[in-house]
Amino acid sequence: xxxxxxxxxxxxxxxxxxxxxxxxxxxxxxxxxxxxxxxxxxxxxxxxxxxxxxxxxxxxxxxxxxxxxxxxxxxxxxxxxxxxxxxxxxxxxxxxxxxxxxxxxxxxxxxxxxxxxxxxxxxxxxxxxxxxxxxxxxxxxxxxxxxxxxxxxxxxxxxxxxxxxxxxxxxxxxxxxxxxxxxxxxxxxxxxxxxxxxxxxxxxxxxxxxxxxxxxxxxxxxxxxxxxxxxxxxxxxxxxxxxxxxxxxxxxxxxxxxxxxxxxxxxxxxxxxxxxxxx
Amino acid sequence: xxxxxxxxxxxxxxxxxxxxxxxxxxxxxxxxxxxxxxxxxxxxxxxxxxxxxxxxxxxxxxxxxxxxxxxxxxxxxxxxxxxxxxxxxxxxxxxxxxxxxxxxxxxxxxxxxxxxxxxxxxxxxxxxxxxxxxxxxxxxxxxxxxxxxxxxxxxxxxxxxxxxxxxxxxxxxxxxxxxxxxxxxxxxxxxxxxxxxxxxxxxxxxxxxxxxxxxxxxxxxxxxxxxxxxxxxxxxxxxxxxxxxxxxxxxxxxxxxxxxxxxxxxxxxxxxxxxxxxxxxxxxxxxxxxxxxxxxxxxxxxxxxxxxxxxxxxxxxxxxxxxxxxxxxxxxxxxxxxxxxxxxxxxxxxxxxx
Numbered sequence: 001x002x003x004x005x006x007x008x009x010x011x012x013x014x015x016x017x018x019x020x021x022x023x024x025x026x027x028x029x030x031x032x033x034x035x036x037x038x039x040x041x042x043x044x045x046x047x048x049x050x051x052x053x054x055x056x057x058x059x060x061x062x063x064x065x066x067x068x069x070x071x072x073x074x075x076x077x078x079x080x081x082x083x084x085x086x087x088x089x090x091x092x093x094x095x096x097x098x099x100x101x102x103x104x105x106x107x108x109x110x111x112x113x114x115x116x117x118x119x120x121x122x123x124x125x126x127x128x129x130x131x132x133x134x135x136x137x138x139x140x141x142x143x144x145x146x147x148x149x150x151x152x153x154x155x156x157x158x159x160x161x162x163x164x165x166x167x168x169x170x171x172x173x174x175x176x177x178x179x180x181x182x183x184x185x186x187x188x189x190x191x192x193x194x195x196x197x198x199x200x201x202x203x204x205x206x207x208x209x210x211x212x213x214x215x216x217x218x219x220x221x222x223x224x225x226x227x228x229x230x231x232x233x234x235x236x237x238x239x240x241x242x243x244x245x246x247x248x249x250x251x252x253x254x255x256x257x258x259x260x261x262x263x264x265x266x267x268x269x270x271x272x273x274x275x276x277x278x279x
Numbered sequence: 280x281x282x283x284x285x286x287x288x289x290x291x292x293x294x295x296x297x298x299x300x301x302x303x304x305x306x307x308x309x310x311x312x313x314x315x316x317x318x319x320x321x322x323x324x325x326x327x328x329x330x331x332x333x334x335x336x337x338x339x340x341x342x343x344x345x346x347x348x349x350x351x352x353x354x355x356x357x358x359x360x361x362x363x364x365x366x367x368x369x370x371x372x373x374x375x376x377x378x379x380x381x382x383x384x385x386x387x388x389x390x391x392x393x394x395x396x397x398x399x400x401x402x403x404x405x406x407x408x409x410x411x412x413x414x415x416x417x418x419x420x421x422x423x424x425x426x427x428x429x430x431x432x433x434x435x436x437x438x439x440x441x442x443x444x445x446x447x448x449x450x451x452x453x454x455x456x457x458x459x460x461x462x463x464x465x466x467x468x469x470x471x472x473x474x475x476x477x478x479x480x481x482x483x484x485x486x487x488x489x490x491x492x493x494x495x496x497x498x499x500x501x502x503x504x505x506x507x508x509x510x511x512x513x514x515x516x517x518x519x520x521x522x523x524x525x526x527x528x529x530x531x532x533x534x535x536x537x538x539x540x541x542x543x544x545x546x547x548x549x550x551x552x553x554x555x556x557x558x559x560x561x562x563x564x565x566x567x568x569x570x571x572x573x574x575x576x577x578x579x580x581x582x583x584x585x586x587x588x589x590x591x592x593x594x595x596x597x598x599x600x601x602x603x604x605x606x607x608x609x610x611x612x613x614x615x616x617x618x619x620x621x622x623x624x625x626x627x628x629x630x631x632x633x
Contacts, residue, residue, distance in 0.1 A: 170363035173330050174425075176350045177357040178377035178432055188380070192367040271367075 033254065040251045043244035051248040056224050057233055061249070064230040065256060067141060068209025071148030072202045078149075079156025079205075080198060086157070087164045105154050109214030116147055117219045139221025144229065147215040152205030159201035160194055167193055196272040203264040210257055280341045280435040280468050281306045282327060287336035289322055289492075296322040298492040299336070306341075307466040309459070311479035314489035315515065320472045321440055323489070327470065328438050329353045340435065353436075356429030356467075360441040362421040364413040370424050371409040374399055377432035399427040402461070419450040430465075439471035443478065455482050476516050480504060488512050510625050513552040520558065520595050520617075522551040522568045531624060536567050538619065546626040555598040556582065557621040560607055567616035571595050573609055585609070587617065 040048065051057060086098055104112065120127045120137040130137055137143045167190065175185045191198075213231040220227040230253055237246040282304040289297040297319045304310050312320040325331040327338060329350035338346045345353060365373050372379075374396045378387055387395065400406040403423040413421055422442055429437065442458070443451040459482050462469055473479050479486045480500040488495045488503065488511075496508040507513040524533035526546040531538045533551075543549075551568065561567060571587030574594070583604040587595040595617055599607075609615060 168361065168363060170359045170361065171365065173350070174357065174359060174363040174428075175365075175376070175380075177328060177330075177353075177355060177429065178380065179351045180376070180380040181351070184380045188376075189365055193365075195367075 036247055036250055036254065040244065040247045043248065047244060048248050051245045052252060056228070057230075057249055059225040060228045060230040060233045061252060061256070063141060063144070063228065064210050064253070065260075067144040067229075068148050068152075068206050068212070070145050071152050071209050072206035074145070074149050075152045075156045075205045076198060076202045079153055079201060080160055080194070082153070083157045083160040083164055087161060101154050101157050103154075104151050109151065109212065110218065112150055113147060113215035113218030116143070116150060116215065120146060120219065138219050139223070139227065141220075141227050143219040143221070144216050144227060147219050148205075148209035148212055151212050151215055152209050155204040155208060156198070156201035159197050159204065163194055163197040196268050199264055199268040199271065203261060203268070206264075207257055207261060210253065210260075282436060282468065282470070283337075283339040283342070284323070284327070285337040285339070287323065287326060287333050287338065289319075289326065289331065289334050295492045297326075297333070300492070300494055302487060302494065302497070304468060304470055306468055309462045309469045309471070309482065309484045311483035311486045312470060312472045312489060313474070313476060313479040313486050313515070314495075315474060318489040319492040320474075320489050324438050324440055324470060324472050327436070328355045328357050330357070354432070354434050356426075356432065356434035356437045358422070358425050358429055358437070358439040358442050360444045362413070362418075362425045362445075364421055364425055364428070366413050368412075369409065370400070370405065370411050370413070370416070371396055373413065373424055374428045374431050376428060395431060396427075399431055400424075402430075403427045417450075418446045419454055422446065422454065426461075430467075435468070437467045437469040439469065441472055441474070443475075444473070451478070458482060480516070488515060490515075507552075507623060510550065510552065513623055513625075518555055518596060519552045520555065522553065523548070524551065525549055526624065526626065531568075531622075533568055536564065536569060536616075538566050538568055538622075540622075540624055543624060544626070549624050549626045551619070551622045551624045553619045553622045555584070555596040557619055558595070558597045558617045559603070559620055560585070560597060560599065560609065560615045561618050562607075562615065564616050567618045568622075569595065570614060570616050573611050573613045573615060576609070576611060578604070587615065 043051075082101065086094065086101075091097075117138050118124050120130070120143055122128065122131040122136075122138070124138070127138055135142070137146055171189055171193070172185050175189045180188065211231060213229070213235070216229050217232055220229060220232075222228050222232055230249060234246045234249050234253075237243075237249065282302075284300055284302040287297050287300045287302075288295075300319070300323060302323075312323060314320045322331060326333050329345075329348060333346065336346075337344060340348075340353070365376065368376065375392050378392045378395065381387075397406055397409065400409055403426055405420060405423055405427070408416065408420065408424075413424065416424065426439075426442075439458075443454050446454065455478055458471075471483070480503070483500060485497060486500050486503050487497045490511050496503055496512050498506075503512065504516055507516060513519055522531075522533050524531050524536075526532075526540065526543050526549045528545065529539060529541065529543070531540045531543075531549065531551055538551075553568070564570065569589055571589045573585060574588045575586040577584040578601075581601060582598045583601055585597045585599065585604075587597060589595060597617060607615075
């Protein structure tokens, strides 16, 4: 009886490879988290609760997750559109367009933060038009959403793109022959097929957004209880040598992120299981 | 519903996919479009469906111009080579799709959809798999689901693009026989594309042989096989031996050999096409086309296949009935003569390469 239901393979070495992977995962991912939790456990429950009861901390955590949620939603819609255009329409400069998608990946996040701030500040290129309308982007929560949208775009585009490439046009043609309208083709044939990859991309963008620091702190203005994100609180606490306070906030963020990812993964698993079973 | 194609042309860049094609598909007929890849057969099918637009020409459905009609309004069922099933839907939902996307006014009720889908699944013998997802089916089953799906909207025409192309040989044979039976049951005007001459000849009422965007020949399967109209058709329908010579005073002369042919004008250059099973082997040169040395003998099965080598190195393939082979007593290395029982002579010297 084998625990892993191994099959004969041209490339043996499952035991070694599995062992190394497990060790690596432990060293790189699990150990730091464990250290975090151990460190937090050292502070005692009262101190932990006291740190979290601070309305400034709570507001920052709420802001971090809410803004990355909205940013992920925006990216779901527009990332999908960008991926669609990239895959489906040949146009001059497509390669350049394609390369630019990765800029948010490659750019130091501080650069992005400064660039966005100068654009959206009340005196900036876009900000000067929004300011008279009463729309405040820079130094407000809206600015955080803008920064996180920028950061998260490639995650959605790059996960949806390959799936879209593999989606046969014949599916659309088949639907059309069966009398489906364009909307019916999009909503009943194309979107359901893309849903698992779209969910993955959104989950990645969301997770990345919740932890984003560099680009946000410039545009957010960091007004306590208004536009102060949780990662900034952690850094601030560390600056004051409040290691326990910092880890307490970190553990809560870790917990929430983990639950969110589990939920999305579960959803995605359900969708994928129906479509891909045995493929 | 009959289909008529008039002077249909299509180019993709410099490539001429269809060159002024005229074709008529009669009501209730099962027609095969046969040809090598790139001959335009799939393009023609897709244009009948409305999936591609012609550059010039007309398509008529039951005498009415349908050239600019949108796919979704043509009432055609289309079956794709790679099934194109919706992976996120069950077999049932796939088949029900065409009914469920109808506008509310004409959409049948839930119970009616259910009955229609289940009876279609029974027709393709897959009612027991209604709840399965396409990923759980075999290739043959998927194609039958695709067929049921296309029939669900009660199309006036059924179009199949290499429907069995992706299946293995055994399943393919079963399915094409099954398609023929199905057609005999429902008598839906059907056009199917294939590059497999056996498939075309076995299944269809009429075969259209295409090459380079043009129709080479249209006819009943046996007619096409027995009386190919061009060297290309001869070549495409099966193995064939070529003999180059000239036609002179009622006989085909090939080097020292002469074979009587009737009703042919004299020609400086001519090519005779003879199928392996239309060649006989003799020990005498009289009436023969060529001589050759027996290189290989494959004696498995009811036909004995012999490979002869001519002096110039070219090979001749002969398929003899077993009794005839025994009677002749040939052994490898013998020098023998080949005599045609039936041959097709086309004037002109060009070899027809496929």
